Amino acid sequence: MKPVERGASGAESQWSLIRRRFSRHRLAVASLLVLGALYTAALLAEFVAPYSPSRQDLEHIYAPPQLPRFSWRDGLHVRALERHVDPVSFQRTYRENPDRVVPLRLFARGEAYQYNPTTHDARTNGTLASLLGLQAAHETREEYRRMESIRRINLAHALILSVRGMPLIYSGDEIATLNDQSYKKDPAKSPEGRWVHRPFFDWNRAKKAHRCGSDEHAVFQTLKQLITLRKTLPELDGQVEQVAIDLNTPNVLCVIRKTDTSALVTFFNFSEHHQEVELGMLRQHLRATHYTDLLQGRTLNLEHHTLHLSPYEFLWCKKD
Helix, strand or coil: CCCCCCCCHHHCCHHHHHHHHHHCCHHHHHHHHHHHHHHHHHHCHHHHCCCCCCCCCHHHCCCCCCCCEEECCCEEEEEEEEEEECCCCCCEEEEEEEEEEEECCCCCCCEEECCCCCCCCCEEECCHHHHCCHHHHHHHCCHHHHHHHHHHHHHHHHHHCCCCCCCCCCCCHHHCCCCCHHHHHCCCCCCCHHHHHCCCCCHHHHHHHHCCCCHHHHHHHHHHHHHHHHHHCHHHCCCCEEEEECCCCCCEEEEEEECCCCEEEEEEECCCCCEEEECHHHHCCCCCCEEEECCCCCEEECCCCEEEECCCCEEEEEEC
16 A cells, blocks of 8 residues: 655645635635725724714815825824815816825824833823813814714713712813823923823813803713712612623613612613614513603603614613
8 A cells, every 4th residue: 555645635634625725716715805804994993984974074075085104203194185176177186295294093192001012012091081082173173073072071971970889080080171291391200191181170171161162061061960860869879780781782881770679771872873772682671661861851662672872872761
């Protein structure tokens, strides 16, 4: 009997044979690459598509797409586009201006904390408002983004005030304080990034908490309302049962706080998109079917199949 030579198919493992046969199938390999690109885009969706699908930029409605660039000086960025209109045909064309750089960054603004140069592991410092996009919105002067970030801030406050544990409101977060970079001018403070969210309290900004239309007013008044409600709700006692419900919607958290005689049902939409939540699983944990949100007054009917939540919307619901 002729011995089996090393490398012959009979001596290879099953996975090796599968891999070899798969690599010879060009369509299969191409499909794998396409799937890999789609999954990568899905994992980086917040970065790849940071804007709402309903948003329109009428100033650049005919602008072509741009490829991102990277440099050590400017980081990840694109070049600013300048519009030119032909005086005869009125055709619009766009040209890149190499002298104007538009950085590509997430909405959070913070400072590194406990950075490990070996593993590149780090944490983040910053005020709640800056970490949730308010500072970035002011930098770019985007009114829609400003309102969106305030909704994130109010959502965060509603969450920490309704789950078990001791709620912590850091000094200044109640009036949407932004990061303070002045610590970098002090040699004694500059090495420690935590000073970015430890500014002296700004009493002039605190006065704006009562001025309708300001950031301070939008955050402070909602927080005040939440704290007032929390004091009246026995369901938010630290000893009360807390159950998180899986509603098959990754962007929405649902938590029930139940006593022997009542229940508080809370929803938190952490997405910038509208969400439709299925209510079938929730009906298994609650006796009543009709609830009312304590802040907006909107109704929750468990006899319906779904609940619609707007971007960054939260609900605190009790039985009618």
